[in-house]
Amino acid sequence: MSIIVQIAVSPQQLEDLDFILGLALKKEKLRKKEIGDWRIRKRSIDARNSPIKINLQIELWLLEELREQIPPYIPQKVHNAKKVAIIGAGPAGLYAALRAVEAGFKPVVFERGKDVRERRRDLAIINKLQKVNPESNYCFGEGGAGTYSDGKLYTRSKKRGNVLKALEWFVHFGADEDILVDAHPHIGTNKLPKIITSMREAIIKNGGEVHFNSKLTDIKINDAAIQAIQINNEKWFEFDNVILATGHSARDIYYLLHHKNIKIEAKGFAIGVRVEHQQTLINHIQYQKEYDNPYLPPASYSLVEQVDGFGVYSFCMCPGGIIAPCATEQDEVVTNGWSPSKRNNPYANSGIVVSVKPTDLPNYKKDDPFVCLDFQKYVEKRCWEAGGKTQKVPAQRMIDFVEGKISTDFPKTSYQPGIVAADLNKVLPALLAEKLKKAFVAFGKKKNGYYTNEAVLHAPESRTSSTISVPRHPITLEHVEIKGLYPCGEGAGYAGGIISAAIDGINCVDAIVRKQVSTE
Structure with missing residues (x-):
């Protein structure tokens, strides 16, 4: 069994591996010749006091012990295996497909958007020409919203084994092993596309299928069980297991489910604005006297406050980041943030959002599943109108907002389509x-x-999570009324980020495996 040691070092000492090992050995009263191997297991910054420290969790293996290796991803050849449909190629859908291949099922992935390479062109058009492709944008396309919205891998999930598996698969497909160490792991929007491409290639190589520009448009139910799905209003495909991993912005899916009398429910969410400061200011606030320490990364922050019974908090904080236009329709505006892997842009941005429940909203009606979605759409359209009915967004300096003054000028913004005073x-x-x-x-x-x-x-900052949940059985993970339909990930209300969505994709396939075993 390995030995776990907790130590703290200065930011400068973090690069001195001999010093770190020596400190850990000294604490455990061990000699270097007694150690067979070691590693930094966890790393986090403690900036609460001066001087700033880096907390490290060191894992030591004695000479006679074997170091644990990252478990390999071992796919099966599934060209002729039983098929499972996966709707959506975001983190939930991709991880469901990877797990299906590993478990011996043939995943058939239908993604409404384009692959990561083709998708970039549509993002450029949004930024430069302010034209939104409703099927290919920052939310829709291979990798889902996470591909081009930062790549944070932090999750509040308590099931550490599941989290490690999801992170290890990222490493297997090309991510840096640092994500296994950092307390708040981050890949970066510039690196994620290559990793996602590797995942897709592995799925196809081993017999799975991935279809782009393939939108779910209808569902056929027979005797309270899934029977077939229709793609692009054209071809029907028969499946008895369908994982619905469409993401929180696929509003047409909610309307489809409601039209088919498949139960959905209103779900609380958070909505507000995206705030941008200069990164140097955030460094000053968080690091104080050490704000310019070259050994410290760009600072992040986390804020929460209870206001009149409502939670207001920071969401998806992006140090060294950029604010992106994330609308999925032309007559709306939506913001989100992302950071490159080095987080080296001069801006720091974060959503500051208000948590709302269905009953908080003025248009609340009991049993109306669309009450939160309608409110979200209303805010996005109001902001679109205030921004001039383009992808420019209404903006205001912070104190001006609090004091009710329209800002007469602005510092530079990272939001490429531009801002309008309002x-x-x-x-x-x-x-x-x-x-x-x-x-x-x-x-x-x-x-x-x-x-x-x-x-x-x-x-606005409005796409924090799904406004609707698709209820499922807590054990089988099937829809509470429809056998073989597996609501999955953020869009169904069961995840809140890349890793939790990925874990949910794995869990849904595991549920299908259990069902298959029980019927054999």
Whole structure:
């Protein structure tokens, strides 16, 4: 059994591996010749006090012990195996497909958007020409929303084994092993496409199928069980197991399920604005006297405040990042953030969002599954109108927003389509604006310098999670009313990021495996 040692070093000492090993050995009263191998198991920054420390968890193996290796991904050849349909090639869908190949099933993936290479062209058109392709954008296409929206791999999942498996598969397909070590692992939008391509190639090489430009348009149910699916309003395909992993922005899927009398439910979500500061300011706030320490990464932050009974918090904070246009229709605007792997852009951005429940909304009606979705659409369209009915977004300096003043000028923004001065108090519903104003003042008291007119609010940040849940059985993971239909990932309300979605994809295939075994 290995030995786990907790130590702390300075940022400068982090690169001195001999020093780190020596410190761990000293703490355990061991000599170097007694150690067969070692590694840094976990790494996190502690900036609460000065000097800043790097907390390390060191794993040591004695001479007679074997170091644990990353378990290999071992696929089976599934060209002629039993088929399972997977709708969506985001993290839930891709991991479901990888797990299916590993388990001996033939995954047939249908993705409405394009592959990662082709998808880039549509993203460039959104940024430069402000034209949205409703089937290929920052939300739809190979890899899902996570491909071009930062690549954070942090999850609050308590099942560490599942998290490690998901991270290890990322490493297997090309990610740096640092993601297994960092407390808040991050790949970077610039590196994710190559990794996702490798995943797809492995699926196809071993007998799976991946079809792009292939949108689910109808479902055939027989005797309360899935029978077939229709793609692109044309061809029908028979499947008795369908994993629905379409992501939180595939609104047409919710309408389809409702039309087919397949139960869906309204789900609370969070909505607000995306705030951009200069990264140097965030470094000053978080690192204080060590703000320019070259051994420290660009600083991030996490904020939360209770305002009038509503939770207001930072979401998807992107140090050294860029704000991206994430609309899926032409008559709406949506923002999100992403960072390259080096996080070396001059801006820091984060969603600051208000958590809302269906019953909080003015248009709430009992048993209306679309109450939150309708509110989300309303806010996105209001912001689109305020931005001039393009992909420019309405914006306001932070203190101007709190004081109700329209900003007369702006610092540079990373949001490429551009921003338009507006009073967000009049654009956003009062339910959101009033909570956000109080939260910004409170955040300024927690983080000296955060509340500043050099920060610019971009509206809206609205696609934080699904506004609808698709209920499923807690054990079989099948829809509560339809056998063989597996609601999966963020779009169904069972995940909140890349890793949790990936884990849910694996879990859905495992449920199919259990069902198959029980019937044999």
